[in-house]
Amino acid sequence: MEKTTRNLQILNIVTIALMIIATALVFFYAPTERVMGQVQRIFYFHVPSAWVSMLAFFVTLVAGIVYLRRGHRGWDMVGSASVEIGLVFTIMTIISGSIWARPAWNTWWTWDPRLTTYTILALIYVAYLMLRQGLEDPDRRARFAAVYGIVGFISVPITFFSIRWWRTIHPVVIGSGSPSAEGGFDMTSPMRLVFFFSLFAFTVLYFCFLANRLRLERLTERVEQLKMKVLSA
Amino acid sequence: MRTESIRPVQTKTDYWSLFTDYWRAVGAVLGKDFTAELRSKELFSSMLVFSLLVVLIFNFALEFERSRATRENVAAGVLWVTTTFAGTLGLNRSLAMEKDRGSLDGLLLAPVDRSALYFGKALGNLLFMLLVQAVILPVFSILFNLSLLKPLLLVIVLLGTTGYAAVGTLLASMAVHSRARDVMLPILLFPVAVPVLVAAVRASSAILVSAGWEDIGLWFNLLVGYDVIFVAVAYMVFDYVVEE
Numbered sequence: 001m002e003k004t005t006r007n008l009q010i011l012n013i014v015t016i017a018l019m020i021i022a023t024a025l026v027f028f029y030a031p032t033e034r035v036m037g038q039v040q041r042i043f044y045f046h047v048p049s050a051w052v053s054m055l056a057f058f059v060t061l062v063a064g065i066v067y068l069r070r071g072h073r074g075w076d077m078v079g080s081a082s083v084e085i086g087l088v089f090t091i092m093t094i095i096s097g098s099i100w101a102r103p104a105w106n107t108w109w110t111w112d113p114r115l116t117t118y119t120i121l122a123l124i125y126v127a128y129l130m131l132r133q134g135l136e137d138p139d140r141r142a143r144f145a146a147v148y149g150i151v152g153f154i155s156v157p158i159t160f161f162s163i164r165w166w167r168t169i170h171p172v173v174i175g176s177g178s179p180s181a182e183g184g185f186d187m188t189s190p191m192r193l194v195f196f197f198s199l200f201a202f203t204v205l206y207f208c209f210l211a212n213r214l215r216l217e218r219l220t221e222r223v224e225q226l227k228m229k230v231l232s233a
Numbered sequence: 234m235r236t237e238s239i240r241p242v243q244t245k246t247d248y249w250s251l252f253t254d255y256w257r258a259v260g261a262v263l264g265k266d267f268t269a270e271l272r273s274k275e276l277f278s279s280m281l282v283f284s285l286l287v288v289l290i291f292n293f294a295l296e297f298e299r300s301r302a303t304r305e306n307v308a309a310g311v312l313w314v315t316t317t318f319a320g321t322l323g324l325n326r327s328l329a330m331e332k333d334r335g336s337l338d339g340l341l342l343a344p345v346d347r348s349a350l351y352f353g354k355a356l357g358n359l360l361f362m363l364l365v366q367a368v369i370l371p372v373f374s375i376l377f378n379l380s381l382l383k384p385l386l387l388v389i390v391l392l393g394t395t396g397y398a399a400v401g402t403l404l405a406s407m408a409v410h411s412r413a414r415d416v417m418l419p420i421l422l423f424p425v426a427v428p429v430l431v432a433a434v435r436a437s438s439a440i441l442v443s444a445g446w447e448d449i450g451l452w453f454n455l456l457v458g459y460d461v462i463f464v465a466v467a468y469m470v471f472d473y474v475v476e477e
Contacts, residue, residue, distance in 0.1 A: 068470070068473050120424050120427055121424075123423075123424040124424040124425065127420045127421050127424060130417070130420060131407065131408075131411060131417065131421060134411030134412040134413055134414075134417055135410060135411050135412075136412075140410060143473045143474065143476065144407045144410070144474065146473070147403075147407065147470045147473055147474055148404075148407065148421065150466065150470060151400070151403070151404070151425055151463075151466060151470070152424070152425060154462065154463075154466060155424075155425045155427070155428065158428040158455075158458070158459060158462070159427045159428050159431075161428075161455070162427070162428040162431040162432055162455055163427075163431060165451055165452075165455070166431055166435055
């Protein structure tokens, strides 16, 4: 217990340091983009958030498969914790994207395939959490959540392609399909450095959140056990 | 006494008899659902009346009278929205019935592969939905003043409904255990069923405006792909859903 807490503290400090460096790099080191100006800096937060959300939901998929195979409770915790973190990053991605889209595309929102798929993705994982909340038996909750985590993740790429094919048949008014169509840019090497550093920092941030969330879950369980002990004594 | 029904399994045709036993189990679940439905008629009638009400509401909301072009564009959307909503109703009832009457436990005690129960239930749901559509499509054709009974459209209806029923049955068997089960199923099912709906709507409207195969083929392939993937996934995970 002592050792894991210390490791966690080290991870927390490292994560905070990385995030500070990443933020400093974004604002002071990265060059200002010629066409879009300052607003382009959102890119260094937006894309890593999107990446982390996908990583988080992928971890849920893997945790679900392992849970169904092995039946170890820990994997269920990993799955649900990962969905919670993933949803936070999804919301961050959508908000940062909207702030960027307003000056770049001249609209807060467009029904582009990526955006639409991403919204559906968010709804799938909101449904995941609602399903968990609606089930009382912990064993059943873990199994159902694992199954839904698998089914939901598999449906996402199919959804993306179905919407993209639909939109390629029908013209889109704004930002035809991808940011490279409107509001795209080529990264210079300092930009690339900042981008990959930010990506790395966000990935570490994800694992830091996950580790803390799992610790919280373990502590909650321990409190429950102690309560039972006191009540039965 | 007749002993034909309990003769031993012949060793030579082992795999074959396993195969037929499996499908006999599927057939038994399906048959049970049909008999129950024939006696009560509550599922079919509620789905049918519900679908007609949805069409009626759409009629006021979208003004079908405008022009033929509007109707052609709107008809596919209305058809699939109706199917989606009516399907949710049927899927919920079909599994809630099993749970409330405790017959799910009985089914689980049967010495058959659990996936046979899934296929029995899914086929039952599919057939009920198709029966409702068999009534709805002619009614739609009259109300929209468009012929919806084109052979290719019927294939699309079959493929789309199959995918929807396959995922729906799996998710409904989870939703019935949750506290707010009637609302839970659509919340779980709709985001996952988006590709089926997109493909089915696009294919149907392409057929209605008599577009060529190049406009329909893509959606046809997508529907087939979705059906195969999700029937396979459901087959693999259903055991874990009904496990006690």
